Amino acid sequence: MKWIPAFSKRTMFIYFILLCLLYLLYALNTCLVDERKFNIKHIFLKQHISTYKNTAIRLATLLGFSVSSEVNKYRRLRPSGAPRRRLPDALIIGVKKCGTRALLEFLRLHPDVRAAGSEVHFFDKFYHKGFEWYRQRMPATLEGQLTMEKTPSYWVTRSAPRRVHAMNPAVRLLAVVRDPVTRAVSDYTQSASKRPSLPRFEQLALVNSTHNWGVPWSIVDATWGPVRLGVYARPLRRWLRRFPRRRLLLVSGERLVADPAAEMARVQEFLGLKKVITEKHFYFNSTKGFPCLLKSETSPTPHCLGKTKGRSHPHIDPSAIERLREFYRPYNERFYELSGINFGWP
Numbered sequence: 001m002k003w004i005p006a007f008s009k010r011t012m013f014i015y016f017i018l019l020c021l022l023y024l025l026y027a028l029n030t031c032l033v034d035e036r037k038f039n040i041k042h043i044f045l046k047q048h049i050s051t052y053k054n055t056a057i058r059l060a061t062l063l064g065f066s067v068s069s070e071v072n073k074y075r076r077l078r079p080s081g082a083p084r085r086r087l088p089d090a091l092i093i094g095v096k097k098c099g100t101r102a103l104l105e106f107l108r109l110h111p112d113v114r115a116a117g118s119e120v121h122f123f124d125k126f127y128h129k130g131f132e133w134y135r136q137r138m139p140a141t142l143e144g145q146l147t148m149e150k151t152p153s154y155w156v157t158r159s160a161p162r163r164v165h166a167m168n169p170a171v172r173l174l175a176v177v178r179d180p181v182t183r184a185v186s187d188y189t190q191s192a193s194k195r196p197s198l199p200r201f202e203q204l205a206l207v208n209s210t211h212n213w214g215v216p217w218s219i220v221d222a223t224w225g226p227v228r229l230g231v232y233a234r235p236l237r238r239w240l241r242r243f244p245r246r247r248l249l250l251v252s253g254e255r256l257v258a259d260p261a262a263e264m265a266r267v268q269e270f271l272g273l274k275k276v277i278t279e280k281h282f283y284f285n286s287t288k289g290f291p292c293l294l295k296s297e298t299s300p301t302p303h304c305l306g307k308t309k310g311r312s313h314p315h316i317d318p319s320a321i322e323r324l325r326e327f328y329r330p331y332n333e334r335f336y337e338l339s340g341i342n343f344g345w346p
């Protein structure tokens with residue numbers, strides 16, 4: 001052990017204190033430039049490595065050592081605690097009219113999640129604009145916070161799995177699914193609210209045909225958008241060709257209404273988030289018939305989702321509902337097999 005310089009205990013102690021002071025000053029500096037709330041996870045976990053690195057660089061510079069060009073980048077960098085826009089870490093990819101807005105709004109209650117407010121439609125409509133354009137649409141986040149976006153049409157966009165994979169193969173995907181019959185009625189209700197002259201649901205969902213024995217019979221029009229979108233097995237297969245099953249969380253639209261806190265516990269676990277969103281955040285609004293929020297980042301008072309969420313549906317002939325249920329049954333079975341979850345739709 002002769003090669004160890006013979007420092008006195010006193011000198012070593014002074015060096016140790018100096019190092020601790022430098023680290024403390026650096027950590028404090030990081031907090032002060034951060035205009036948001038002090039975030040324990042952010043400072044002490046995610047930034048740990050870069051904090052040590054930057055402190056070492058500062059120390060080296062102070063002691064008069066020259067620093068390499070790579071290290072010189074440090075001077076141009078903003079303090080590492082400053083918020084900046086990043087590509088999403090997680091995406092809500094669908095399914096239309098299954099509760100995607102509710103999921104996003106609930107997730108926004110979490111201090112470690114920041115999400116784009118409106119649907120960005122990058123992977124379906126604006127892919128040609130490039131990832132930099134996409135990044136600019138994202139909210140600024142601190143290191144350690146998740147950046148999110150929801151665009152339900154990604155679920156059925158054929159090129160979306162490949163494109164999302166090209167952005168980040170480790171991205172986490174969430175898809176909300178609900179009974180395809182209710183989903184179809186919800187989809188129709190939305191269209192009818194924009195076009196009051198739209199024919200009745202039954203007329204669009206079913207086409208009259210003649211049964212083999214001459215008995216009039218109606219068959220489901222599987223080409224009609226609101227019906228086609230409820231065949232979940234096909235798009236799921238496409239996503240699973242690109243992403244392992246563990247990267248995709250299927251959220252139950254029914255449970256998101258019946259027990260939002262329990263469903264959000266699954267979501268938070270999947271996203272690797274601390275369980276912050278709990279029963280305390282929700283109350284059931286009997287007028288609306290849906291869970292609403294007690295408070296959120298944007299509103300300190302109790303509030304529900306907008307008027308376009310939770311519309312009342314028109315009455316649909318029960319025989320048409322039954323025809324649709326028969327139609328979806330084999331597709332639902334296939335979907336349960338592929339996903340490994342039995343959603344128990346009637």
Ligand SMILES: Nc1ncnc2c1ncn2[C@@H]1O[C@H](COP(=O)(O)OS(=O)(=O)O)[C@@H](OP(=O)(O)O)[C@H]1O
Nearest residue numbers: 096097098099100101102186290291305309310311
């Ligand atoms: N908490 C809460 N409040 C209101 N609505 C809720 C909620 N949770 C789930 N839902 C259901 O979400 C349905 C709308 O789904 P999406 O947000 O995915 O619609 S969209 O695709 O973004 O247009 C919406 O469909 P409709 O009932 O047909 O309006 C709701 O059934």
